Amino acid sequence: MLAELNPAQREAVLCLHGPLLVLAGAGTGKTRVVTYRIAHLIKQGVPPAAILGVTFTNKAAREMQQRARTLVGRAGEQPEISTFHSLCVRILRRQIHHLGYPPSFAIYDRADQQSLAREVLREIKCPQAMLTPEALTSMIGRWKSLGITPQQAAARAVEDRQHAASAAYARYQRAMKLAGAVDFDDLLLLVVELFATRPEVRRCEAARYYHILVDEYQDTNPLQYQIVRALAAEHRNLCVVGDDDQSIYAFRGAEVTHILRFTQDWPEARVVRLEQNYRSTQAILDLANRLIVHNRRRHPKTLRAVRSAGVAPRLRVFESGEQEAAAVVSEMAARIFSRSAQPCDFAVLFRTNEQPRLFEQQLRRQRLPYVVVGAQSFFDRKEVRDVTAYLRVLVNPRDETALRRIISVPPRGIGARTLEALSDRAVAARQPLWEVLQAYAAQEGGEAAREAVRSFCDLIVRYRQRVQQQPPTAVVVELLSELRYEQHLERLYPQPLERQARWNSVQELIEALAAYEQQAERPSLAAIVDELALQQRDFQPNQGCESSANAVVLMTLHSAKGLEFPIVYMVGMEEGLLPHRHAVHAEGTAIDEERRLCYVGITRAQNELLLTMARTRPRGGKAVRTQPSRFLLELGFYVPMDDVEAENPSRHPGHAARPARRGTP
Ligand code: ATP
Ligand code: MG
Numbered sequence: 001m002l003a004e005l006n007p008a009q010r011e012a013v014l015c016l017h018g019p020l021l022v023l024a025g026a027g028t029g030k031t032r033v034v035t036y037r038i039a040h041l042i043k044q045g046v047p048p049a050a051i052l053g054v055t056f057t058n059k060a061a062r063e064m065q066q067r068a069r070t071l072v073g074r075a076g077e078q079p080e081i082s083t084f085h086s087l088c089v090r091i092l093r094r095q096i097h098h099l100g101y102p103p104s105f106a107i108y109d110r111a112d113q114q115s116l117a118r119e120v121l122r123e124i125k126c127p128q129a130m131l132t133p134e135a136l137t138s139m140i141g142r143w144k145s146l147g148i149t150p151q152q153a154a155a156r157a158v159e160d161r162q163h164a165a166s167a168a169y170a171r172y173q174r175a176m177k178l179a180g181a182v183d184f185d186d187l188l189l190l191v192v193e194l195f196a197t198r199p200e201v202r203r204c205e206a207a208r209y210y211h212i213l214v215d216e217y218q219d220t221n222p223l224q225y226q227i228v229r230a231l232a233a234e235h236r237n238l239c240v241v242g243d244d245d246q247s248i249y250a251f252r253g254a255e256v257t258h259i260l261r262f263t264q265d266w267p268e269a270r271v272v273r274l275e276q277n278y279r280s281t282q283a284i285l286d287l288a289n290r291l292i293v294h295n296r297r298r299h300p301k302t303l304r305a306v307r308s309a310g311v312a313p314r315l316r317v318f319e320s321g322e323q324e325a326a327a328v329v330s331e332m333a334a335r336i337f338s339r340s341a342q343p344c345d346f347a348v349l350f351r352t353n354e355q356p357r358l359f360e361q362q363l364r365r366q367r368l369p370y371v372v373v374g375a376q377s378f379f380d381r382k383e384v385r386d387v388t389a390y391l392r393v394l395v396n397p398r399d400e401t402a403l404r405r406i407i408s409v410p411p412r413g414i415g416a417r418t419l420e421a422l423s424d425r426a427v428a429a430r431q432p433l434w435e436v437l438q439a440y441a442a443q444e445g446g447e448a449a450r451e452a453v454r455s456f457c458d459l460i461v462r463y464r465q466r467v468q469q470q471p472p473t474a475v476v477v478e479l480l481s482e483l484r485y486e487q488h489l490e491r492l493y494p495q496p497l498e499r500q501a502r503w504n505s506v507q508e509l510i511e512a513l514a515a516y517e518q519q520a521e522r523p524s525l526a527a528i529v530d531e532l533a534l535q536q537r538d539f540q541p542n543q544g545c546e547s548s549a550n551a552v553v554l555m556t557l558h559s560a561k562g563l564e565f566p567i568v569y570m571v572g573m574e575e576g577l578l579p580h581r582h583a584v585h586a587e588g589t590a591i592d593e594e595r596r597l598c599y600v601g602i603t604r605a606q607n608e609l610l611l612t613m614a615r616t617r618p619r620g621g622k623a624v625r626t627q628p629s630r631f632l633l634e635l636g637f638y639v640p641m642d643d644v645e646a647e648n649p650s651r652h653p654g655h656a657a658r659p660a661r662r663g664t665p
Contacts, residue, residue: 001043005029005036012239012272013037016044019232019266022241023259025303026288026603027279030241031060031562033272034213037239038079039067041211048072050210051079052231054087057562060215078521080209084224086534088187093530095194095201104526106181106392106399107533111385113137113183115401120171123427126164139165140172144185145223145253178432179400188223195230206231216562217242217262221253229265238266244299245292248558248597250589260299277303277603279564281310284609287635288602294634295592303603313602313609315573315637320623321358321614328569328612329362332552336368343369347553347565349601351578355571356554363552373555383489383502384509388532390479394464395526397434404433410488413452422453472525473513480506557597560604568605570598573613575627598631611637 002010012022012033022030034053042048048068055061061081068079082090093103108116117133117140143153150170157163176182182190195202212232214220217240220228232238240262247256263269277285282305289302318324328348335341348359356372363370386409392402404423407414426436441454459482466475480486486503493499516531517523553565557578575584579594602609611632616623628639 001036001039005032006274006276008272008274009033009036012274013040015270015272016041017237019236019262019269020239021259021262021266021269021271022239022274023243023271023299024241024274025243025277025301026246026600027277027303027564028274029276029278030243030274031055031063031215033274034215034239034241035060035064035067037213038064038081039071042068042071042079046211047077048079049077050208052087052209052212053079053081054084054212054214054228055081055562056083056216056219060562083534084220084227085184085187086530088191088227089530089534091191091194091205092182092187095198095205096190098194098198098201099190101177101182101190102180102396102398104180104396106179106396106402107187107530108176108181108183108401109533110137111380112181112401113140115404116172116175116179117168120168120175123171124164124167126168130161131164131168136165136168136172140169141185143169144189145221147189174430175400178398178430180396180398180432181400188221188227192223192226192230195227202230203234206234210235211237211239213239213241215241216246218244218247218256218259219249219254219561220258221249222255223253225255225258236266236268245295245301245596246561246600246603248561248593248600250593273301275301275304276306278306279606280603281305281307281607283310283312284602284605287313287609288599291595291602291631291635292599295595297589297592311608313605313611315611315613315632315639317628317640318612318614320616321572321618324571324612324614325358325362328571328610329359329366329368333366333368341567342550343552344550345566346569347555347560347563347567347604348569348571349555349557349560349604350571351557351580351597352572353556355577359554359571363554369549369551371549371551371553373553373559381502381505383506387476387480387485387506387509388529390483391476391525391529391532393460394467394479395529397460397464398432400433407456410483410485412456413448414456415449418449418453467525471517472523472528473510473517475525476513477510557601561600564604564606566606567608568601568610570601570609570611571613573611573629573632574617575629578629578631595631595634598629611635613639 002013005013006029009029009032012020013036022033024030034055038051038053041051053061053064055064061083064081065078068081072078080087080090089107092101092105096105097103114133114137117136121128121131121133121136143149148156150166150173153166153169154163157166176186195205209231212228214228219242228238228240240259242259244256244259247254247259250256263271280288280303285303285305292298316324316327318327332341332343332346336343348356350356360370360372386406389402389405389409392399393406397403404419407419422436422440423433425431426433429436437453438457441450441457443450463475463479485506489502489506490499493502513528516528520527557570570578572578575581578598579591583590583594613626613628613632615626617626618624632639
């Protein structure tokens with residue numbers, strides 16, 4: 001195993017005790033170091049369960065798990081490998097009762113948060129014109145990330161809107177607690193709160209692990225930073241790896257200073273630098289190096305390729321976004337049909353979520369398999385949300401957003417007025433809606449509404465018992481058939497194609513559940529529901545050819561971090577897209593972060609890199625001229641600007657340009 005590492009990597013893997021920082025550029029094998037280190041620790045006799053690996057992507061997590069498995073066998077104890085959010089879920093499942101929440105708490109995603117926010121604003125009779133649910137949830141998110149309580153928010157409020165928002169915040173938190181629910185911001189926040197107020201809980205959680213390894217450390221936010229410190233404080237066996245040039249989550253509160261001051265926090269830390277890039281050709285790295293020197297505050301490093309020079313990266317300029325998408329996809333199609341490449345060799349990287357649509361259309365037209373990563377579209381589908389809501393209620397019937405969602409899906413005779421009356425009763429009595437429903441059902445009387453509530457409560461109670469005894473996926477399949485959910489979709493969507501597509505997503509969800517159930521040690525519906533909630537946030541489908549899906553990957557630059565692809569297309573290289581228009585108009589270091597994002601994109605490419613831009617994009621129904629991205633100029637590309645001039649040969653779409661010689665940036 002050690003033979004597969006270079007001397008610097010080996011040093012990092014072999015150093016078994018104390019804090020360790022690996023600060024190195026893209027593709028130099030940082031993630032490999034983490035993976036091999038975990039394997040090596042296990043080989044040296046460290047109990048796998050005492051090892052905690054925190055990774056950013058499921059792909060890295062899977063790789064680490066596989067390596068560990070080959071060492072300890074499938075049956076043995078496994079190291080704990082997860083993202084920050086799932087780590088926090090596990091800690092809270094064990095400890096949240098100290099904070100007055102039930103251990104079976106539900107996790108609310110953005111859509112749930114918004115429907116709760118809407119409910120709360122209705123209760124305090126706040127008009128939409130003053131505060132929308134979206135605005136409220138983002139204010140609450142900001143308060144939470146700064147550790148501001150509803151009381152503090154109220155004390156600081158000046159304008160009416162702020163008063164309304166802080167009142168809504170207080171109600172929101174109360175409703176969340178009543179529903180036994182937390183949101184994503186709470187996950188980290190509650191762990192920090194728990195560790196700060198309950199030293200014995202912190203010690204108990206810290207004592208579970210004897211080694212902690214964190215990948216992509218440059219993107220930790222202050223809460224994550226505190227959690228890592230709290231867990232490693234005693235044993236100090238903390239290995240972090242990262243690259244300050246790839247810090248791209250400042251907008252979510254990540255602070256690159258955490259990695260830069262690691263040696264101050266942990267004075268005895270050993271620092272290892274990795275110099276050789278194993279991923280990309282030298283031509284690609286030259287481009288990356290040329291770009292990143294434009295950032296001022298950074299640790300200087302230059303990427304050197306182990307591989308040969310390779311094919312020079314190209315720029316192609318198109319007349320419109322449609323032409324850009326059509327040309328990129330036909331190029332891919334030609335190579336796939338001639339068998340010189342397969343679909344999963346290609347990744348199309350873009351900056352904003354609006355960009356993939358045109359590419360998806362073209363891919364469908366050419367019948368090429370593809371996956372869109374990070375677009376959340378799967379989890380936003382109505383039918384997927386319906387079924388997920390059923391699962392959530394089976395785990396925790398106090399989960400009010402989920403309960404409201406399913407109570408009339410499919411329709412079962414519980415009218416809007418009955419529901420309204422019952423929820424007012426719940427708010428007044430400060431009781432969970434579920435309890436109010438049950439009490440209502442238990443009372444005498446055979447009117448239609450009561451009968452309907454009775455049979456609903458009975459259904460939930462029955463299936464709650466069953467999922468505790470039987471494999472969850474099978475129970476869910478039966479539940480859907482008892483609900484006649486497929487027939488429900490047929491009524492909603494008379495159009496056969498659409499109906500089929502809807503039912504297919506339900507099947508896809510069930511397959512995902514089954515797959516999860518097979519690989520989990522102790523499959524429970526609760527664990528599955530957690531997994532689903534977390535996936536919505538950091539959704540990474542199975543990437544690469546190892547998975548059954550041999551598909552072209554469409555993903556945002558943010559979600560491409562840590563991954564690699566033989567052929568990368570970076571599309572939409574225009575001012576306003578990359579750099580994003582928010583950054584163009586912002587002050588400070590926003591452009592530097594966009595540049596790092598561009599750097600992340602370039603360094604994903606192993607063999608070939610193609611950058612593209614469109615000369616026009618539609619805005620307000622008209623095609624508007626674009627400006628080439630400033631990064632293209634920094635990269636030294638000559639961008640043919642004006643194709644209106646007849647003599648300019650570049651007017652033909654798809655004119656290829658190569659980087660100009662180094663020198664004048
Ligand atoms: P990023 O900064 O993008 O996260 P990284 O530093 O984590 O990159 P890895 O993903 O670990 O880099 O490695 C990049 C590629 O180089 C991988 O395909 C990895 O398997 C390969 N690699 C790393 N080290 C070696 C080595 N010593 N010998 C051969 N291949 C290596
Ligand atoms: Mg990595």
